[in-house]
Amino acid sequence: MKTSQRGAIPSFIVMDVMKAAAEHEAAGEGVLHMEVGQPSTAAPKGVVAAAKQALDDDVLGYTLATGIVPLRQRIARHYMEFYGIEVPSQRICVTTGSSAGFLLAFLAAFDPGDKVAILRPGYPCYRNILSALDIEAVEVPVGPESRFQPTLEMLDAAGGSRLDGLLIASPANPTGSMLREDELRQMIAYCQDKQIRYISDEIYHGITYGEQAATAAAVDDNAVVINSFSKYYSMTGWRLGWMVLPEDMLRPVERLAQNLFISAPSLAQHAAIAAFDCTEELDGNVVRYARNRELLLRELPKAGLDQLAPADGAFYIYADVRKFTNDALAFCAQMLAQTGIAATPGNDFDPVDGAAFVRFSFAGSTEDMAEACRRLNGWLR
Template sequence: MVSERATRTTPFAAMDVLERANRMDDVIHLEVGEPDFETPPAVTEAAVAALRAGETGYTSSKGKPELRNAISDYYDRRYGVDVAPERIVVTSGSSPALLLAFSALVDPGDEVVLTDPHYACYPNFVRQTGGRISTVPLSAEEGFRPRVEAFQRAVSDETEALLVNSPANPTGAVLDGPTLDELVGIADRADATVISDEVYHGLTYEGEDHTVLEYTDDAFVLDGFSKRFAMTGWRLGWMVAPPDYVGHVNRIAQNTLICAPNFVQSAGIAALGSGDDFLDEVRETYRERRDFLVDAVDEWDMSMGYTPGGAYYLLVDVSDLPGDAFDAADFFLEDAGVAMTPGPDFGANAAECLRVSYANSEEKLREASERIQRALERVEISAD
């Protein structure tokens, strides 16, 4: 008999749309967060050299010491934060790191507070560990930035974990330092633990990224190489665990993950040592694409109500179109050849939206905009 855990796991709509779009001809992909940049050559060369050197065996479950030292140096260099390498666990992407965090922290029935909208997979990770979900509503009018007062109302003595994501998927919203500091205080007063998903760090367009580790050592931090180094298929990430949880996390990793691929860890060392010039250029390119797409949405006579501050997504309100968000996604895929993700996957407050990824070339974005505009001319939009 199939487990209740398995039956309660919902599909990942973005991947469902991708699979469907891949069976079609001439589709522009704006549904997944897949950077169109090439992995930096030095990273690829390091992986090839590691393979040739025979780096194909197991490593420590925590990861190569050289990589954990490089990650520790990264926190010192970028944020001025001292993170001991012993607190770092290297994983095969940031998603396994999230599952490790919940496995170490959440018992059946424990409450986990998420924002709404949120990354589509978060609720399924909570369900895998038997947790129950409480949400903090976000609105486009406030740029989808969480209000501290809303977290104060949501977090209680029953809360075990508070999960934040900045820059955020699917909204692109960015948490500033003072807000993160206040959220840490809310968690501390409730004896809860902050889990901070920072995988889109480095892709903030105004202001600076702030890690929660600037404000506390008692938080789980998830990060990785996929987004800013265009290494999605390499599957390499890491976790920084609170000191009291390191041993517990490592035991779970030993039994479930064994270790991240040896030669890919060498590629990660090269990525962190490659400097920020590559990322500066990538960030500016994404900023230009964001600005183009925000203007394009206005030309479609559709609504956003905010400008994303980071990552490479935006939420577009499609409530004026016939049907629901799934119907809108089907319409744009079938009639315009443009793949976008239905918003209900990201929570109730994204239910009337489509998530649009601008991790594609400006040429493709312009063509997608023209296709969408032509398709919209063939439908009646509500005058509400």
């Protein structure tokens, strides 16, 4: 029988690596997890307590498609507390992780055949979701020359006013690179001028090692901002995210969300309200990421991995491994088999040049990072 072309999108390779690592563990071999971009910590204690309370007190049925009002209001307050800007709670839509946010935003903003610029290397699901929706992902190659972020000349070269959308993550996955606020403003002004819908993936906000990340919500009411409880809030499996939407996308997104998801998980929504009051615990996680980052930036070059992307934010080191291999897939498989370190081949993030890169996630424990550095050093030398 027929299966669709849409389902023929590439796999999310990191999930395949995760599967291989699980098989390794099932065979009784320890694995140092540097493949998946997820905190090794549980949700903050306040969230867990709120979830227990909600289990006792609440029916936990479907919610409004755009999310429960108290959570939307708490997210709106977060914009005032964290960025100092007013965002009406009516413009906030709660989603099943930012993953659902992308699907909803792409469906509401673009038609089949439209062109949306994304960065290469970049988060693979942008390209794969766009492709499943018959929207053309126009890849903008970025590298160390521009700190893995685009310039206006690069956007011109990618089609300029022929583009319908531009999606940028800052901090970015897999490179950790960030747009400075003036650069963000420049990107958005370019898009305003050419009627290009700007989509800002702000999932790694809160996890930065120098300047705080700037939000597109402070710059342009026509930009779509996508965020999540997965990273800073340490709640990957709770499957909860949110969007700040432009007025003209509110009702379209609501209609799509009603039909596609009915609502985001109710328990997670009730519990997540507490997440914004768990800053001390969550900032403690960021202190650990910062320690891990310093350790890797110091130790990886000793193992011969000395071409590393900036890692201004998020919890990744994107390492150029061409000195060792031109086949990162095989390199990572071998590394897992011989050292027990799981990491993600660059092929996931960059179908053209990614075979010469590996992404190491440093969201795990500092002990694991130190042990991984020791093993890598022995293995690569």
